[in-house]
Amino acid sequence: MNLSDFDYHLPDERIAVAPARPRDSARLLHVAADGLHDLIVRDLPSLLRPGDLLVVNDTKVIPAQLSAMRGNAKIGITLDRRLDDGSWRVLLRNAKRVRAGDVLVIDPEFSAEVLQVLEGGAALLRFQADNFYAALARSGALALPPYIARPGGITEQDKADYQTLFATNEGAVAAPTAGLHFTPELLAALAARGVETTRVTLHVGAGTFLPVRVEDVTQHRMHAERGFVTAETAAKINATRKAGGRIIPVGTTALRLIESAADADGVVHPFDSETDIFIIPGYRFKVADLLFTNFHLPKSTLLMLVSAFAGMERIRSAYAHAIAAGYRFYSYGDACLLERA
Template sequence: MKTSDFYYDLPEELIAQDPLEDRSASRLMVLNRGTGEIRHEHFTQVIDHLTDRDCLVLNDTKVIPARLYGTKKDTGALIEVLLLVRRKDNVWETLVRPGKKCRIGTELVFGHEGLLTGTVLDVTEDGNRFIQFHYNGIFEEILDQLGEMPLPPYIKHKLKDKTRYNTVYAKNDGSAAAPTAGLHFTKELLQEIQQKGVKIAHVTLHVGLGTFRPVKVEDVTEHKMHSELYIVEEDQAKLINDTKAAGGRIICVGTTSCRTLESASDENGILHPGSAWTSIFIYPGYRFKIMDGLITNFHLPESTLIMLVSAFAGKDHIMHAYQEAVREKYRFFSFGDAMLIE
């Protein structure tokens, strides 16, 4: 299976640069994965596809303003740091640009009068830096003051309102990117869904830099995913397992929720609580253990995410649906329109 099999031609003007004023005002393509049939709807109509036997699974991770701009203490040279993974003792794994001059021992300064400083402790095999940060006060408050949201490279300007790159149910700090399928939901829509009797479960997967990284190998099976931390609480696992046992559907909101459930489930489709790192790579041929439906956005050509949805709905159905989305001028990627695969 070749990476190029997942290419499609996308006009640049279809890449959404800003979120809609009303989160739930986006369009919704409904794809039947059995027949390939396509319907064009509005996102608020997603409720019509849910029943009181179903369970909607949300990823409640929260994107932090993880992009910092500072200087090297010795030379004053400008430096950009993207926080990736939090470790112990105020140490973060980071992506630094330009990285070559940030050797072990380099001291960095962020903000006025050294509000935040950092020291490079180590360099990983793939060039990431481990930086230990020093500050007075609460790190999250300093980050909120100094940091910017780490928007994907295809979004060409800064976001006016930081909250729009988080879901309305985001609560667990730690992501470098948003679980963007969830951006379509408003609190009101979620309340309507619950009032209909649909169960809502929460899991956490902190989305890492791998979301932005292209597949650089032609043979899909040779691609290596970056690890991401997930958490499944015991009561949420029970809610999902009970739904499945009663014959209800498990509908994931986003590929991150999907990857969490598929990572934490056994071969019998039982979801196990706990916390672990996952580097699961889902592409055609994968047998899904627990997910029955997926709400997702439209993904980049040749990305691991378009491979995942192709595994679920069939590559031919997905590529046809994407061609249809281009013809119908759907909005693509993080701030774009949505797809329901059922």
């Protein structure tokens, strides 16, 4: 299976640089067994059944871009994920200037000790601050995807736009963007339809921005991300499946997490660990029945995942239709509801 199998051409004007307003007015492509159907996100309740269960990711995006000084050298820091011992794995810019034992000064009350320099510009840092998240809020910046150009810097509007309605648990570098489409009104309509919602947490890491660099995709090494599924959520998913309801992850992050937490029989268990699950065509899905997601970048692991879920030919057809029909792509773009092949 080659990387080129997951390539397509997207005109620049199809890349969304701001979300739809209101959020649930975005377009929705229903990719079904009987064809492609053009709708809007607000139509989602009509596509679901009483007893279905939406699984949403409640991670909260942190201002993960930092600028530090090592002597006279300026070092860029992008947080990736927090480790169990309280240190952080990060990606560095100007990493060749950094050695283990160095202290990187971010501001007079916020610094980081370099514990270890890793391959590929990564490092392990231990931050020093009275309150880490308050220090981030003071000195950090949002790490928007590179295809959302902000020559003048991140705006206050972006800070609001790039959080989902569910954002609760701090730790994500990037937003679980399928969740950006949800509004209180849409959640109320889903509840009135008899569709329930449950929450999981997967802290999306900086690795989500990294390209696949091998032509044989089976040789790609997936980045790890920290995830949590509570006993209550696991029980709710299992009870829904037993009762005949469908499990619909909102986004690839929620899907990857519940698939990581499931055993071979599809029973979901409580989960508190890192996952580096890599889903490509040929993967046997154990839990998810439908997937609500955005349109993903060419040659990305997320495009491989949706191709595994809905079928490669169906995804090719859906993306070609979406481009021709003027859908908006990527983080701030439109959505699709995929039926499992």
